[in-house]
Amino acid sequence: MxxxxxxxxxxxxxxxxxxxxxxxxxxxxxxxxxxxxxxxxxxxxxxxxxxxxxxxxxxxxxxxxxxxxxxxxxxxxxxxxxxxxxxxxxxxxxxxxxxxxxxxxxxxxxxxxxxxxxxxxxxxxMRRFDPGYLRLKDAIAAGRVGVPRLVHNVHRNRVGHPSATTEGIVVNSMIHELDVVPWLLDSPIVQIEVTSPVAEGFRDPQLAVLRHANGALSTVEVFIEAAYGYDVRCEVVGTAGTAALVPPAVVTHATGGVAGTEVPADFRPRFAxxxxxxxxxxxxxxxxxxxxxxxAWDGHRATVIAAAGVASLHEGRAVPVPDEPRPSLYG
Ligand SMILES: NC(=O)c1ccc[n+]([C@@H]2O[C@H](COP(=O)([O-])OP(=O)(O)OC[C@H]3O[C@@H](n4cnc5c(N)ncnc54)[C@H](O)[C@@H]3O)[C@@H](O)[C@H]2O)c1
Structure with a gap:
């Protein structure tokens, strides 16, 4: 063997x-x-x-x-x-x-x-290995949406981890989008602005606007205590159309006078x-x-963008993402 x-x-x-x-x-x-x-x-x-x-x-x-x-x-x-x-x-x-x-x-x-x-x-x-995100990336690369202009992302959890903090919403949760969206578009994030409708205490949900080097804009909603379930969405809007993820392998029910689909309780079923x-x-x-x-370079750059996002949330302004040369080890 x-x-x-x-x-x-x-x-x-x-x-x-x-x-x-x-x-x-x-x-x-x-x-x-x-x-x-x-x-x-x-x-x-x-x-x-x-x-x-x-x-x-x-x-x-x-x-x-x-x-x-x-x-x-x-x-x-x-x-x-x-x-x-x-x-x-x-x-x-x-x-x-x-x-x-x-x-x-x-x-x-x-x-x-x-x-x-x-x-x-x-x-x-792991989203870079998700069949849905991979198909989305292929569709963009094949020109199916034309020139990508906007990416709309939603990232909701039913309940937060006990260690969740205002800053952690960016550094621990939004970081998935901070990695996957530049990878999807093949264009790095050069500026980030993060705001929240909640002014004090645990500032959840949060809304980010990301500016990419190619001019595209992305929105990211992260809602840690969204109560109803785990829900991740991504739609790319371009000059020739749109492409969006649909939840994999969902079951629909019609019972008790209500018809609808199951929402997973956490990240495990969605990304199994x-x-x-x-x-x-x-x-x-x-x-x-x-x-x-x-x-490790990808992980580091996502953390650099997240730190700029935290600064934006605290300072109430858009923050440029510091650039730095990529070591030759990473091609
Ligand atoms: N990729 C993803 O989709 C994804 C999803 C969830 C969590 N995570 C990451 O995985 C990590 C764990 O998250 P989780 O949800 O499993 O948390 P968790 O609280 O369920 O588990 C953490 C475990 O680590 C143990 N632990 C604490 N300090 C330790 C130490 N110093 N040495 C060894 N063990 C220690 C705890 O006892 C606990 O069993 C986090 O960094 C989180 O960001 C990633």
Whole structure:
């Protein structure tokens, strides 16, 4: 049998558990051999489900020499330090978004990769693997909408994570759009303006207007406490027409005098295919030695844009996104 990638997973919460189960069920190229979480009981439960060991600490997992690659699915502030530790150990790593909670942190990961002269980090912007977003990108590239002028994005959650903050709405949630829309249009974001109808306290929802280098404008609504369910939309409007995502595999009901479709409770059903494709592509790419998916540079640039978005929200004005030269490691 072909060699299987031995994967260690740090963080066994909602996302880590989902990645562990997806790898176990859907990715024959990989097996989860070790997990680690501050909540040891949770780690033990997940480990038992997939026949993995439980590591005592993240350092133990990274340095034990028993894993070929790492998934980081612990909270945001742990991402950059753990990614740097993985690079120091020479381990390929799939790091959940955001790569850093601020540009200094995300840049430190880029600098570590550049110093190692090796691309080891893939950032978990799974929308780039989502069949819907991929078709949308193909449609734009094929000229089906003409010249793209506007992109309208909606990103709603039923309830926020307990750690959600006003700034985190941009840095943790909107960051998906800050990565995927420039990728869709093949045009970077040069300016961001973020506002909210809520003036104080937890400022949810938020509305962003993004200006792209090619002149296109994007709107992004993020509503963390939208109450009714998880809902992600994207419509590209161009000079020849529009192209938009429709929810995959929905079930319609007509009952009790109401007809309609189910709305998922969270991100997992909506992006299940994207996570499967992301993890499969990542495991195969590590085995092949050819990196795939969003790079540390992509993760860093999304965090730079997010920081400009937070500044915009606080200062009440549009903020230019600072430019910086792309290291040659990233092509
Ligand atoms: N790509 C996506 O679509 C997506 C979706 C959800 C979450 N995420 C990201 O995944 C990460 C985890 O989110 P979640 O929703 O699973 O959160 P969660 O709260 O459900 O799980 C986090 C887990 O990490 C553990 N933990 C905390 N500190 C740790 C540490 N220092 N070392 C090891 N484990 C630690 C906690 O005990 C918990 O089990 C976040 O960074 C989030 O941004 C990505």
């Amino acid at each position: 072909a060699r299987r990638l031995r994967v260690g997973v740090i963080g066994t919460g909602a996302m880590g558990a989902d990645h562990i189960r997806t790898l176990h069920r859907w990715v024959p190229a990989a097996r989860v051999v070790a997990v680690q979480d501050l909540d040891v009981d949770r780690a033990k439960q997940l480990a038992a489900d997939v026949g993995a060991d439980v590591a005592e600490s993240a350092d133990d997992l990274i340095d034990a020499g028993t894993v070929d690659a790492l998934i980081i699915a612990s909270p945001d502030p742990t991402h950059a330090p753990l990614a740097r530790a993985a690079i120091a150990a020479g381990l390929p790593v799939l790091c959940e978004k955001p790569l850093g909670t601020d540009p200094q942190e995300s840049r430190s990961v880029v600098d570590a990769e550049v110093a190692a002269d090796r691309r080891l980090v893939t950032v978990g912007f 295919d994207a996570y499967r494709l992301e993890l499969g592509a990542w495991a195969n790419s590590v085995l092949d030695g050819s990196p795939v998916g969003p790079t």
